[in-house]
Amino acid sequence: MLEFQTPELLRMPLQELCLHTKLLAPINCSVVDFLMKAPDPPPALIVKNALQMLKTIDAMDPWEDLTELGYHLTELPVEPHLGKMVLCAVVLKCLDPVLTIACALACQDPFVLPTLASQKRAAMLCRKRFTAGTFSDHMVLLRAFQAWQKARSDGWERAFCEKNFLSQATMEIIVGMRTQLLGQLRASGFVRARGGADIRDVNANSENWAVVKAALVAGMYPNLVHVNRESLVLTAPKEKKVRFHPTSVLSQPQYKKIPPVNGQTAAVQALPTDWLIYDEMTRAHRIANIRCCSVVTPITVALFCGPARLPSNALQASSSCQGDRVSSDSSDSEMEDRTTSNVSLLKLDEWLHLKLDSEV
Structure with a gap:
């Protein structure tokens, strides 16, 4: 000691x-x-x-x-990347859900990890019920908190926590952090009492999950991984192979009866897009694991990742980007055999390169 x-x-x-x-x-x-x-x-x-x-x-x-x-x-009582996420949410007018997610990420995981194998499966099923088909751990945190709030208003929050393997104490901490953070936003003038930027105005897009994810991407950058569709692995700037943490709802495929050995591969194959954001990367026995992940679209990555001001050479014309290695196509065009002469290269940082249609 x-x-x-x-x-x-x-x-x-x-x-x-x-x-x-x-x-x-x-x-x-x-x-x-x-x-x-x-x-x-x-x-x-x-x-x-x-x-x-x-x-x-x-x-x-x-x-x-x-x-x-x-x-x-x-001025904000959270870590810088979470604070940036919240400020972007004010600009994008989706403050309430991002406020909840940011405060949940600032605390310990609100989900309790049971010891029995049968309970572990039940706990994972509880998490999956909150995903609403979004391939997002952030959505799990949001919907779990919203459901807990409703249960609390009905007077059965403790039973709700026991049923869904949630920590009552952690949920109360999230409530306190939300109140504190919102109070600071009001004190700083980002949220006003009335008129423009009032609480209703800064939540105009709170029901739009795509807009919410845009704020998450802006805050989570550079915590980004890419799906290699050929080898079916996740890659990061400094990691050739990344795995989902076992507590992530993305760690298991969305369908059942898959051999456990191929679980991660099947989970990666089932992802609807080639980009993901994550909150934390940990390492165990030379294997990098990512926690709290969400799939995001290439256009969201292109718009909300990278520095606020790109250098003048960030966008390279088609003639100058031939032969360059890129991370992903940002277009879902059916013309897959299009030559490199018809695309431009957008370099957001040293690793994050996107091919764009030259006509865009």
Whole structure:
């Protein structure tokens, strides 16, 4: 047992720490140098990785100065990528569902993991019932919370949690976080009491799942994986093979009676699109697993991934992109034998390349 508790500096999320450090550090002192002055500083390499991620999501510019988005993110009581997701939801007018999803992701998994094998199967079936055919763990979180809210209004929330393998305490925490986050959005002026940007206006598209996923994609970037249809595996920028975490509803195919050995392959084959977002990637025995995933369309990836301002050479004309390796076709055209001379290449980052119809 440790004689002293681990310092909070080493326990809090580093991206959030770096944002607030930038507000406190002197102008001529970098975030890394400032944090290294602490009695128990976090490793410098991990801090640099966190800073790079903040630059990737446009919270910091290349010189480590906070952007306008970065300043807004420092005011929100969630991790930066979740805060960006919520702010995008305000712009896209789908705040309520994204608020729920962001708060659920900020907490521990609200679903309880049973120990008995029979209960594990029942728990997975409960998760699947909340998917509504969307191939989305985020939808599971949203619908589970909405159903719990209704059960609470009817006075049987505890029985509901027991029936659906949910943690009552976690659901209450999500409620508290939603209230706190919405209050901060009101204080910052993103949600107003009346008129434009009032609570009704910022939820005009809350029933449109495609719009909700657009906000999720904007917040989750660069947590993106691609489906290789030839080998039926998931690939990421630094991972040649990624698997679904066993708790994901996407880890099992949508149909039954599939051999367990081929479960992951069948699950990948059943995916309706070639792109997925995820909340967290973990590693166990050299295998990368992704948690909380949702399938997204190529057009959503093209519109909501990458930096806010693309470089001038991001879109390459057809003549200059011949022979380049691309990640996926963004068009569902039936003309599969179209030559590369009829497509343009959109480079959103070093890994995320999309082929576009030149006429678009």
